[in-house]
Structure formats: structure tokens, C-alpha cells
Amino acid sequence: MPNGLDEQDAAADRDPQPGVTPGPGPLMAIGGAEDKLGKRTVLASFVEHAGGEHARIAVVPTASSLGPEVVEVYDALFRKLGAADVIAARPETREEANDPGLVARLDTVTGIFMTGGNQLKLSAVISGTAFGDAIKAAHERGVVVAGTSAGASIQSSHMVAFGPGGQTPKQRMTQVAAGLGLVDSCVIDQHFGQRNRYGRLLMIVAQSPSLLGIGVDEDTAAVITHTGGEDLLTVEGRGAVTIFDGRAIVSNAHEARKTAPLLASGVVMHVLPEGSVFDLTERRLVRQQAEVDPSEAEELAVAGRDLRRLARDIAAGDVSPTQLRRRRARQHPEGERA
Amino acid sequence: MPNGLDEQDAAADRDPQPGVTPGPGPLMAIGGAEDKLGKRTVLASFVEHAGGEHARIAVVPTASSLGPEVVEVYDALFRKLGAADVIAARPETREEANDPGLVARLDTVTGIFMTGGNQLKLSAVISGTAFGDAIKAAHERGVVVAGTSAGASIQSSHMVAFGPGGQTPKQRMTQVAAGLGLVDSCVIDQHFGQRNRYGRLLMIVAQSPSLLGIGVDEDTAAVITHTGGEDLLTVEGRGAVTIFDGRAIVSNAHEARKTAPLLASGVVMHVLPEGSVFDLTERRLVRQQAEVDPSEAEELAVAGRDLRRLARDIAAGDVSPTQLRRRRARQHPEGERA
Numbered sequence: 001m002p003n004g005l006d007e008q009d010a011a012a013d014r015d016p017q018p019g020v021t022p023g024p025g026p027l028m029a030i031g032g033a034e035d036k037l038g039k040r041t042v043l044a045s046f047v048e049h050a051g052g053e054h055a056r057i058a059v060v061p062t063a064s065s066l067g068p069e070v071v072e073v074y075d076a077l078f079r080k081l082g083a084a085d086v087i088a089a090r091p092e093t094r095e096e097a098n099d100p101g102l103v104a105r106l107d108t109v110t111g112i113f114m115t116g117g118n119q120l121k122l123s124a125v126i127s128g129t130a131f132g133d134a135i136k137a138a139h140e141r142g143v144v145v146a147g148t149s150a151g152a153s154i155q156s157s158h159m160v161a162f163g164p165g166g167q168t169p170k171q172r173m174t175q176v177a178a179g180l181g182l183v184d185s186c187v188i189d190q191h192f193g194q195r196n197r198y199g200r201l202l203m204i205v206a207q208s209p210s211l212l213g214i215g216v217d218e219d220t221a222a223v224i225t226h227t228g229g230e231d232l233l234t235v236e237g238r239g240a241v242t243i244f245d246g247r248a249i250v251s252n253a254h255e256a257r258k259t260a261p262l263l264a265s266g267v268v269m270h271v272l273p274e275g276s277v278f279d280l281t282e283r284r285l286v287r288q289q290a291e292v293d294p295s296e297a298e299e300l301a302v303a304g305r306d307l308r309r310l311a312r313d314i315a316a317g318d319v320s321p322t323q324l325r326r327r328r329a330r331q332h333p334e335g336e337r338a
Numbered sequence: 339m340p341n342g343l344d345e346q347d348a349a350a351d352r353d354p355q356p357g358v359t360p361g362p363g364p365l366m367a368i369g370g371a372e373d374k375l376g377k378r379t380v381l382a383s384f385v386e387h388a389g390g391e392h393a394r395i396a397v398v399p400t401a402s403s404l405g406p407e408v409v410e411v412y413d414a415l416f417r418k419l420g421a422a423d424v425i426a427a428r429p430e431t432r433e434e435a436n437d438p439g440l441v442a443r444l445d446t447v448t449g450i451f452m453t454g455g456n457q458l459k460l461s462a463v464i465s466g467t468a469f470g471d472a473i474k475a476a477h478e479r480g481v482v483v484a485g486t487s488a489g490a491s492i493q494s495s496h497m498v499a500f501g502p503g504g505q506t507p508k509q510r511m512t513q514v515a516a517g518l519g520l521v522d523s524c525v526i527d528q529h530f531g532q533r534n535r536y537g538r539l540l541m542i543v544a545q546s547p548s549l550l551g552i553g554v555d556e557d558t559a560a561v562i563t564h565t566g567g568e569d570l571l572t573v574e575g576r577g578a579v580t581i582f583d584g585r586a587i588v589s590n591a592h593e594a595r596k597t598a599p600l601l602a603s604g605v606v607m608h609v610l611p612e613g614s615v616f617d618l619t620e621r622r623l624v625r626q627q628a629e630v631d632p633s634e635a636e637e638l639a640v641a642g643r644d645l646r647r648l649a650r651d652i653a654a655g656d657v658s659p660t661q662l663r664r665r666r667a668r669q670h671p672e673g674e675r676a
Contacts, residue, residue, distance in 0.1 A: 268604060
């Protein structure tokens with residue numbers, strides 16, 4: 001990492017790394033259990049974002065209790081998906097997370113992948129350390145930072161610490177800790193549909209209506225990009241991303257008894273399947289072209305041609321209604337189209 | 339039941355039945371598994387609505403595959419809770435549901451309770467029969483109509499027929515059938531939190547945004563009353579009632595592939611615990627007095643008295659700041675309150 005202004009300027013003048021676009025890189029918050037044997041939509045997208053054949057990926061398995069085994073799995077997967085290189089960076093204590101040698105491993109990567117496990121362990125080990133800062137710096141210089149499960153939760157400024165599943169939000173059912181802050185003003189939850197985490201995410205939004213609640217299903221990614229001053233969230237993968245916007249909420253979160261169901265009235269919800277784009281700044285769906293049915297489009301084009309022909313015929317005054325009917329019958333024999 | 343206009347007028351002139359308030363009666367949509375051994379909040383409320391010691395209750399166990407056994411349980415419960423009389427009315431075929439003798443059993447009741455089971459069976463047997471009409475007529479003349487589980491679903495104009503649990507709304511995961519229509523423009527789902535039915539209720543709202551989605555948790559009732567031209571929903575019991583308002587929805591429900599997650603953006607959600615009141619016509623929470631902390635109120639009252647005393651003293655010009663400090667110290671020795 002640069003030590004002074006001169007070196008930073010020099011770094012800015014250097015050509016960007018192959019596989020990295022200058023400016024803040026994309027974030028991928030993956031809801032856990034991403035497909036590893038089939039279409040691998042989410043993992044392939046990550047390798048692509050990391051530069052494809054130029055990808056040099058650091059796997060951070062700190063959240064997991066199975067460090068080397070987890071790295072082995074992702075090493076094989078990312079190489080199979082075309083990545084040039086995969087390295088491990090596994091601080092297990094805050095001391096290790098401040099070790100310059102370990103931190104330097106992130107200097108040349110084009111992608112960082114944080115595995116699942118326990119997000120409180122991940123946060124306890126790396127938040128506020130040189131290693132945590134290096135992940136943020138890598139994100140700032142264009143590196144894609146992805147995380148699955150615990151590795152997704154830690155990306156936001158506010159992190160779900162833990163808490164049970166269940167649909168109904170209840171007082172004190174979950175707790176918030178500080179995440180890495182790669183994205184502000186939101187809280188990311190994962191295994192969302194599969195572990196029934198509506199309640200705990202709603203509880204957080206009820207207590208902290210300034211935070212946007214983002215729930216990511218398994219084998220699904222919320223891909224956050226910063227382009228032209230806009231923070232956009234695009235959904236990739238098999239499930240959905242659910243968003244709770246509590247700006248207009250009416251709640252009793254400041255006075256409800258422990259374990260009591262919470263009042264949370266007026267929450268605006270967005271359930272977003274693959275391909276949806278959501279504007280995180282304006283907190284609204286980016287409308288997309290409606291799908292066009294090709295047979296309907298063709299029929300409309302034919303009708304348009306017929307109408308222009310009819311107009312020409314009428315203008316020329318050379319056609320009787322009977323002639324017109326006969327000509328049309330020749331052009332479109334009955335029953336040709338429904 | 340009255341056969342002609344004269345008899346209807348005569349009926350209108352008669353005193354209302356004891357335990358029945360004239361005008362449409364309350365509806366109670368209970369989310370299933372209502373407490374039968376402990377506080378029995380929901381069942382006690384039903385007996386109360388039915389007239390308490392004047393209550394004469396018809397149990398309709400048609401949805402259930404265990405007719406007499408179910409009646410026995412509710413018979414014992416309602417009598418224990420103070421009801422004067424409990425009868426069974428169990429049509430098992432549409433023929434029976436058109437039998438005048440069976441239908442007449444509802445003429446003198448003050449409450450109707452539809453048990454759980456299979457709502458499609460209940461709807462298939464009673465919808466559009468004399469028995470179904472008699473339930474509606476009873477509701478119109480002020481009788482409370484309650485139903486738990488299947489008996490809750492059938493009350494609305496549109497009924498969830500069946501479908502799996504799961505949080506993410508997916509295309510064709512559930513189906514709608516016609517309910518009794520005691521309440522219009524909504525669809526009621528039950529065992530809502532416990533069986534994770536967000537997805538299927540959202541799918542229905544995405545396809546039919548004119549319907550308000552109402553999900554009722556177990557041991558919880560959505561009590562719908564019609565007063566002063568307003569339809570109000572009040573929550574009773576241990577869980578919450580969740581409402582999905584799709585008026586502003588953006589959805590791809592008309593074109594999504596089968597089993598694909600649905601786009602449902604801009605749904606306004608209300609999670610309502612016990613005591614909440616929701617205006618079904620305006621589709622908004624009825625704001626209630628905030629709870630007042632008694633110690634805070636007392637402190638404020640004391641401060642108000644002190645200030646008035648101070649103003650009098652200043653107006654009289656008979657007090658120095660030092661005297662005032664001493665007097666206040668005598669009145670409120672340090673540490674008396676936090």
C-alpha cells in the first residue's frame with residue numbers, strides 16, 4: 001500500500017491492473033449456498049467481474065471454522081471458471097490482521113471473496129484492522145469484493161450479528177454490529193427466503209428506519225455498482241433480493257416489550273428477481289423495457305403495412321371496397337394466424 | 339328465515355336477539371392454532387362478541403375431516419368460556435347445504451364458528467348454497483362470524499386455495515378460488531408466520547393488486563368491524579397480522595415463467611401486533627395514542643408546578659436566586675429522582 005501522497009499519485013498514474021476498471025469496484029452480496037456444480041451463475045459472474053482470465057482472486061475464509069478446506073473448494077472452482085490465480089488470506093486474530101505481510105497479499109488481486117461462516121468472528125478479526133482497510137482500499141481502486149453468507153453480511157455499514165428465523169418481527173430478536181462499511185445506510189441479510197429471515201430484518205428496519213434492509217436469497221447475488229454517481233443494485237441468480245424501505249414507517253420499536261411482535265406499518269417492500277435493477281439512492285426500481293412478444297410484434301408490423309397500403313389505395317381513388325376485400329383475402333388467407 | 343317483505347319488515351321491527359347488536363356483525367379471521375388451554379384470548383373474545391352469557395353458537399366443522407370430534411372440543415371450550423348454548427351445523431354435501439332444516443339452525447344463533455381443515459372442501463360444499471347465504475344473512479343482521487385456519491380463508495371474496503410455504507413469491511405457486519365474500523377486495527391467509535406464507539400471499543397480490551393481502555399468524559385474530567361506514571381491522575392475540583397493499587406495485591406477474599421468482603416492487607407492508615387498528619377502506623394504520631411513561635408524566639407535572647411557583651415568586655419580587663435554590667433543594671433532595 002502507498003505510504004505517502006507522492007506514491008498515491010504515482011499509483012493513480014499507473015495503468016490500472018488488468019481485469020480491474022478504475023473507480024470503486026462492484027460489490028457482490030451473495031445469499032449463501034451459491035450453486036457450485038450446475039450453472040454456477042453467481043460464481044461465474046464473480047470471476048467475470050474479477051477480470052476473467054486475468055482474475056487474481058484472494059479467498060478470505062476467516063468467518064469459517066474450516067479454513068484450508070474452504071479455500072481448497074473455492075480455489076478449484078475459481079480456476080475451473082477461468083481465473084488465472086487464487087490465493088488465500090486468512091487472518092485468525094486481530095494481530096494477524098495487522099501483519100503487513102498478510103495485508104500486502106491484497107495489493108495485486110483483482111477480486112476478493114469472503115466465505116461464509118460466522119460474521120461476528122469475521123468482523124471481530126478484521127474490522128478496524130489494516131486488513132479490513134486493505135479490503136476497502138481494494139474496493140475503492142476497482143477490485144470486485146464478494147462475500148457469501150457471513151461474507152455478504154459484513155459488507156454493509158450495519159451488520160446483522162445473529163438471531164433466529166421467523167416471519168414476524170419481534171422486539172430484540174436480533175442485534176446489529178458494525179460491518180466493513182463498503183456500502184452505507186443499509187443492512188444485508190442472507191439465506192433470506194430459505195431461513196425465513198423477514199422478521200429479523202424488519203425488526204432492524206423498525207429500530208433503524210434510515211437503514212435499507214436488503215435480504216438476499218441463497219444462490220443469488222445483490223451486485224452493487226457505482227456508476228455516474230448512482231448506486232445501483234442488480235440481481236443475479238436463482239432467487240430474489242427483498243428490500244425493506246422504512247422511510248415512512250410507523251413503529252413501536254422504542255417501547256415494545258421484549259419478544260413482543262413489533263408494529264411496522266408502512267414499510268415499502270420490493271421483491272426483485274434476476275435482472276431487476278434497483279436504485280439504492282432513490283430507493284426505487286429502475287424500470288426496464290417490458291418484454292415484447294415476437295408474434296404480437298410481427299402481427300402489428302403486418303397490420304401497419306396493410307394500413308399504409310389501404311391509405312395509398314384510397315388516396316389514389318382506384319379501389320372499390322369489394323376489390324379491397326378480395327385483395328386482402330389473397331394476402332391473408334383465413335386461419336393463417338390466430 | 340323470512341319468506342316475504344312483510345315478514346322481513348316484521349323481523350326488522352322485532353327487538354334484536356339478546357347478544358346481537360343490529361347492523362353487520364364483526365368478522366373474526368383467526369390464523370389457526372388458537373390457544374385452547376391457557377389465556378384463550380381469541381376464543382374468549384369470540385364468545386364475548388357472540389353475547390357472552392347470551393351466546394348461542396353454531397360450530398360449522400365442514401372443513402374438517404373430523405366432524406363430531408371437532409364439535410365436541412369447541413362445544414366444551416365455548417361453554418367453559420360462558421356461552422349459553424352450542425350447536426353443530428355440519429353440511430357435508432351441497433344437497434345438505436340446501437336442506438331447509440339444516441339452514442334454519444342458523445336462524446337463532448348469536449355466533450358462527452367455522453373450524454379449520456380444508457378450505458376448498460368448505461367452499462365446495464357451502465359457497466352459493468342456502469347455508470352459505472344464511473351465514474351471510476346472519477353476518478348482516480349482526481351475528482359475529484368467526485373462522486380459524488380454513489374457516490378464516492373462506493371469509494373473503496377471494497380465497498387462497500392451497501399452495502406451499504416459502505418467502506419468495508413464485509409464479510403459479512398458489513391458486514385463488516371464490517370465498518364466501520363476507521369481506522370484499524381482500525384475500526386472507528392463515529398460519530401466516532408459522533408456515534412462512536409470505537410468498538404465496540405476495541404472488542396473489544402481484545397478480546391481483548386490487549386485493550389487499552391479509553396474513554394472520556397463529557393464535558391471532560383479525561377482527562373486522564363496520565362502524566360509521568368504516569371497515570376497521572383490529573388485531574387480537576399473540577402474533578401479528580401482516581398486510582400487503584399492492585396499489586403501487588410494479589410486477590411482472592403477467593409474463594413471468596412458471597416457478598420463477600416474481601418481481602413485486604413497491605408493495606406497502608404493515609405488520610400489526612395486538613391492539614393495532616387498520617382502516618381497510620383507506621388502507622392505513624389508525625394512529626393511536628402513544629404510550630405514556632407514568633414516571634415521566636409525574637416528573638413533568640412536578641416541573642410544571644415548580645415553574646408556576648417560580649413565576650409567582652418572580653412576579654412578587656420577593657425571592658433572590660439563592661433563596662430559590664435553597665427552597666428547591668429542600669423540596670427535591672438530590673438523588674430523589676433520576
